[in-house]
Amino acid sequence: MVDDALAAVVARLYSAPPEDFVAIRSEEVAKARKARDTGLAAAVGKLRKPTVAAWLVNLLAHERPDLVEELLELGERLRDAQRDLRGAELRELSTRRRATVSALAKEAAGLAGRDTAPLTEVEGTLAAALADAAVAAAVREGALTKSLEYTGFGETPRPQLRLVQGEQGVGTVTAKRSAPTQDDREQRAEARRREEERRRAEEDHARAVKQARRELMTALQQLSDAETAKSEAERAVAAAGKAIRSAEKRVKIAQDALADLS
Secondary structure, X not given: OHHHHHHHHHHHHHHOOHHHHHHHHHHHHHHHHHOOOHHHHHHHHXXXXXXXXXXXXXXXXXXXXXXXXXXXXXXXXXXXXXXXXXXXXXXXXXXXXXXXXXXXXXXXXXXXXXXXXXXXXXXXXXXXXXXXXXXHHHHHHOOOOOOOOOOOOOOOOOOOOOXXXXXXXXXXXXXXXXXXXXXXXXXXXXXXXXXXXHHHHHHHHHHHHHHHHHHHHHHHHHHHHHHHHHHHHHHHHHHHHHHHHHHHHHHHHHHHHHHHHO
């Protein structure tokens, strides 16, 4: 099938280094034409060369799909926790998110065998996959052409609107509808005003919830950063104490040696 054949070509193209992309694409187009598969040839010819960062993410998807699935499962848990405002779980998952994204970016660079790699862009794309289900699907497919980024986190709440319909009675006699009175017009105007107020209140509530979610995620991220900085500072203090004790021992040995010589 064309889809299977195209999938095989995509896997080969997007797991190969970008500098080889054009040559491999031309080779695959020529093979398809030789097989008289004009549809496949046209589809392959439209494939676009990825950036280095996109290629690294694609390589990870093709070579280590198990790690990518673990990342995307973490993303689903994060989105669920964020949607339900489960603060304690969000803190734990946010810490895991940072460590997982960093580890996977380094894994991608290792698979590529490159000393220098745009790890910041790779991490940005993986973080976007954690936050957005559509990006997650694109990362899983392994055919990105450029790196991605996500400026927020979680899903935008949508106001729940209801359509209120009146009931219509059905009888054997249809009453003649009279012209609306002044009271009728005032009642209808009042009903429209109340409906507009209700709609605005729902929109205001949705915006407030969205802002609260953003502020919570920001606070949790700041807390995670602060805890990381604290841990690093504690390790630095411990290392400094060890260095001081070692230096003191060397001073004592030198002093004893000098005393013996004297």
